[in-house]
Amino acid sequence: MKLSLTVNGRQESLDVEVGTSLLHVLREQLGLTGTKEGCAEGECGACTVLRDGKPIDSCIMAAHACEQSEITTIEVIGDSPDHPSELQNCLVESGGIQCGFCTPGFVMVLTALLKVNAAPTDAEIKHALAGNICRCTGYAQIIEAVIATAKTHQ
Amino acid sequence: MKEFVSAQSIDEALDTLSRFGDDCLIMAGGTDIMIQQRTGDIDPRRYLHIERIESLKGILVDEKILIGSTTSHHSIVSSKNLQRLCPGLVSASATVGGWQTQEAGTLGGNICNASPAADTIPSLLAANALVHLKSSSAERTVRLDEFIVGRRMTSRLEGELLVAIEVEALPANASEVYIKVGPRSAMEVALVGLAVRISISPLGIVENVAIATCSVGPKPFRAIAAETAILGSQLEDEAVMNAVSELTQEASPMDDFRASARYRKQVLGSALVNALNICQLQHKLREQS
Numbered sequence: 001m002k003l004s005l006t007v008n009g010r011q012e013s014l015d016v017e018v019g020t021s022l023l024h025v026l027r028e029q030l031g032l033t034g035t036k037e038g039c040a041e042g043e044c045g046a047c048t049v050l051r052d053g054k055p056i057d058s059c060i061m062a063a064h065a066c067e068q069s070e071i072t073t074i075e076v077i078g079d080s081p082d083h084p085s086e087l088q089n090c091l092v093e094s095g096g097i098q099c100g101f102c103t104p105g106f107v108m109v110l111t112a113l114l115k116v117n118a119a120p121t122d123a124e125i126k127h128a129l130a131g132n133i134c135r136c137t138g139y140a141q142i143i144e145a146v147i148a149t150a151k152t153h154q
Numbered sequence: 155m156k157e158f159v160s161a162q163s164i165d166e167a168l169d170t171l172s173r174f175g176d177d178c179l180i181m182a183g184g185t186d187i188m189i190q191q192r193t194g195d196i197d198p199r200r201y202l203h204i205e206r207i208e209s210l211k212g213i214l215v216d217e218k219i220l221i222g223s224t225t226s227h228h229s230i231v232s233s234k235n236l237q238r239l240c241p242g243l244v245s246a247s248a249t250v251g252g253w254q255t256q257e258a259g260t261l262g263g264n265i266c267n268a269s270p271a272a273d274t275i276p277s278l279l280a281a282n283a284l285v286h287l288k289s290s291s292a293e294r295t296v297r298l299d300e301f302i303v304g305r306r307m308t309s310r311l312e313g314e315l316l317v318a319i320e321v322e323a324l325p326a327n328a329s330e331v332y333i334k335v336g337p338r339s340a341m342e343v344a345l346v347g348l349a350v351r352i353s354i355s356p357l358g359i360v361e362n363v364a365i366a367t368c369s370v371g372p373k374p375f376r377a378i379a380a381e382t383a384i385l386g387s388q389l390e391d392e393a394v395m396n397a398v399s400e401l402t403q404e405a406s407p408m409d410d411f412r413a414s415a416r417y418r419k420q421v422l423g424s425a426l427v428n429a430l431n432i433c434q435l436q437h438k439l440r441e442q443s
Binding site for chain 1: 155156157158160181184185187188189191192198201203205206228251252253254255257258
């Protein structure tokens, strides 16, 4: 079935089987492989993208349910691969990235958080990250990175 | 070929439902449906997507509280009105997965999916929730405990759409709490879920109480015998222990890879003791202020 989707500001016209996840369309049909598949059941947050600015798990979002939405993926966070966002810089500096598989999902959620709350507390950061799993860092460095990002904006 | 219909209005949705009936799966946020489809539990030919219908979203506080069926858990958690008038539901919605699931997942979806572990249902039962249903030819209102009839089963009729959920506000002298037991609260499934709404008089007597659970039987339920055990009491140990015993007797949890039935029963009793303690503490703080 036809699907027109706005991803990272670009209008895409696709032919997608009904019931396909947004994640599958992003990765397999649009080649946007920055978004990862972890658990495939909405528990780990590796597939997080923004839908109209709000974080959602793209693995359990029907692609056809996004026709009227703006989808934003990790590919357009930061100005270019050489010029990452402040949050991405801070994640690198704090050691908040180790194997890196969960990182795109964390960056998307935290980008959404910092947009609505420029100076989140520890508790607010942890609350926002309840749906993201990282098996490397133990989270402390990720939280440090968010606090460091907030400070650069002060 | 499979079909995906994204309705823009209630009328359009009811029209589609009257034409296709049960040959049409209603999808709101899709957080449960997408998993069930992936695991092969369901294979719908046609989806009716209702998330775009603006009139199904929102929280209306008047003489009664009406919550649109596709109101997201995130909207419930963020609602100042519900934080004040229905704090139990707010804390239950806050445990439905992480932020991402709460943005997509809806209250009506949580109800219609009718999972034995549905987080919002115990708090809704404790708030005497009613569900408002509409079809192209009729409207009706049903008590939530009559709407949920079994594991993943509701009494929704072919052609009907859940449009709103009505709840009673927390009375001024009452407290309520939702306790979710699990290794990770943002995890999809509660091992045990328990909601308590209780009114305590200035003399410390229980004037009204509602106790409801999830994940300890094929469907969430109100534990009437446990309620009776503490109604009129001062929450003395004996009354509380009687309530625990009634509650655990009524529960019929299952053994699965997440937890044994024995563990769930034991933890259910502790959850009730904790919930009553929290409510009693809230009551004392209110009395002092």
